[in-house]
Amino acid sequence: MNQPLAYVHPEAKIAQNVVIEPFVTIHKNVEIGEGTWIGSNAVIMEGARIGQNCKIFPGAVVSSIPQDLKFAGEVTTTHIGDNTVIREYVTVSRGTIDKMKTVIGKNCLVMAYAHVAHDCMVGDNCIIGNSVQMAGHVEVGDFAIVSAATLVHQFAKIGAHAFVSGGSLVLKDVPPFVKAAREPLSYAGINSIGMRRRGYVSEQINEIQHVYRLLFMNGLNNSQALDKIEVELSPSRERDEIINFVRNSGRGIIKGYFAKDAS
Template identity: 85%
Template sequence: MNQPLAYIHPEAKIAQNVVVEPFATIHKNVEIGEGTWIGSNSVIMEGARIGKNCKIFPGAVVASIPQDLKFVGEETTAVIGDNTVIRECVTISRGTVDKMKTVVGKNCLIMAYAHVAHDCIVGNNCIIGNAVQMAGHVEIDNFAIISATSAVHQFVKIGAHAFISGGSKVLKDVPPFVKAAREPLSYAGINSVGLRRRGFTSEQINEVQQLYRILFMSGLNNTQALDKIELELSPSSERDEISNFVRNSGRGIIKSYFSKDAD
């Protein structure tokens, strides 16, 4: 049901059962899937690709041009996965020539006033808290939670199932399965509550905990700790995911709060 007070460009591709509330604006080169709700005073700009059963709340802006002076008008997109909720005044920029797209996955919740910059890739089932500010090229894996008012530096990577406390400055990569807190942002244990909620067994959780004890608490550097982990712990999807993340970290990972390098 499209309200007569909404503006919808005639070239926009909108499924029959999408609800567009009064005073929403939908530009050309937009695609919106079945069952999605577009709230009043939201703006869906050129390049938006919004999936099924999403909710876009008032004041949100999806697919605005990047806040990047290198952007010269290339045709890029902002992709929103099915069942994702975009709350009030969220801003999501479309991509640049780097990735050609910005992506927010399926079943995500992006809370009010958050910003998802150009070329960010957010996985499925993520929660981005109120007023979280993400710079360009950030990558966040599935089931990660970033608490309110945190700021994420460009090119930072955050692993699956990680939990980042409110008001954090995220300047380094955050490995999978961990809690990150304090200032500077540091390893604060594993996200055991989140892992249990998502069906991880006690054996898997204990393995992750043992692995991070070696990585963060043994006094070894990252290379030495990974060599020890791969020598002493049996192969598993969790072990390999953590090892690959740390070895491939571009910015370096956070430290333990108790390590000599943390301050």
């Protein structure tokens, strides 16, 4: 770790086998776990909590002060899970008084030039594409994929195992297990390929497809569709996850492609 061309604050807590390349800057109140690599010109700012075996590529800035005028200097953190890769020039802001932290989970890939703003909660095994711009307070479920150049509105939620196509504008919540595409962003089927890769069997996939047919393609409003889903389908983890997501959506969910009003 003793890289003479890097600056490491004496109060930073760095595991013994962390590799710090030349011209890295690491501020105080930082913790970095074993096996992590920090590339040249990366800046790790106050409040960073970086797990084991992560890779932080050159030019990335982790745990910068939030781009929020309400931020009053409160002591907050940024958490990066084990085995996560942060590529070139990614920026991750630390939390505000709302959640007090920003979180990117384990085994994630955040591609170059992406921005993850204050108080975002990104789950495990997610892929955030190149130049994705994620506003504050966004939530992304496990195994979700947000493709390149997508813009995500503040407080929006993207469910687990969802796939958002490149260049999308996410103004409404994207439920779990779906593919979201087109303009305006709409339901474009379920993410069956992704689910099969993760061990979902045909029975589970067919059930999820049935749920979304009732929700998006049956001419019902959301409340009517959820009531019908609960009557027609037996409780299951996937069914209940979708129902709870839709019921708890703060911004409302995306529309079905066949909806008359897709705005």
